[in-house]
Amino acid sequence: MTIAILYVVTFAVFLTLDYVGLSYLIKPTFEKDIEPLLLGSPRIGPAFAFYAFYVVCLLWFVSWPALQDDKSLLWVFGSAALIGAMAYGTYEFTNLATLKDWTWRMVATDLTWGTVLTGTSATAGVFVARLVGRTVA
Incomplete structure (x- = not known):
């Protein structure tokens, strides 16, 4: 039961916050440089597959071990942030290295x-x- 709660809450928070972030932070930033490449609305299937798998990995490497070993919430945040930096950094720096109009911003x-x-x-x-x-309990 705990793992289900952990997954559902993490997934829901991630989706909710990312919807807001994509709408008001990422999309306006990306529109400045690569607007012709952006879809009018995202493809839900690939987005859902990414979110579902990403949260599983997050639970595997951070959240479940934190529950098992009673790690602090600061440890959880820091460890998860490191995974986020790795995942998003891989995407961003690969694009910066290979795509003409990708910007440091x-x-x-x-x-x-x-x-x-x-x-x-x-x-x-x-x-x-x-x-x-x-x-x-």
């Missing part, structure tokens, strides 16, 4: 967003899972 914005988003989502998931676990 796009890299900085998305890398920062992905780092904070990942740390926050994992921390919220662990916090709620612990809270529910104490209530049930």
Whole structure:
């Protein structure tokens, strides 16, 4: 039950925050440099597949170990933020290295967003899972 709560909360927080971030932070930033390349609306299937797998990896490497070893929420945030920086950094720096119109502003914005988003989502998931676990126990 705890793993299900952990997954659902982390996934919901990630999706909710990323919707806001993509709408008001990332999209306007990317429109300045690569607007002709952007779709009018995102392809839901690939986005869902990414989110579902990303959250599984986040739970595997950070959230579940944090629950098992009673790690602090600061540890959860820092470890998850590191994974976020790695994942979003891989995407951003690869694009910067290979795509003509990719800019440092796009890299900085998305890398920062992905780092904070990942740390926050994992921390919220662990916090709620612990809270529910104490209530049930």
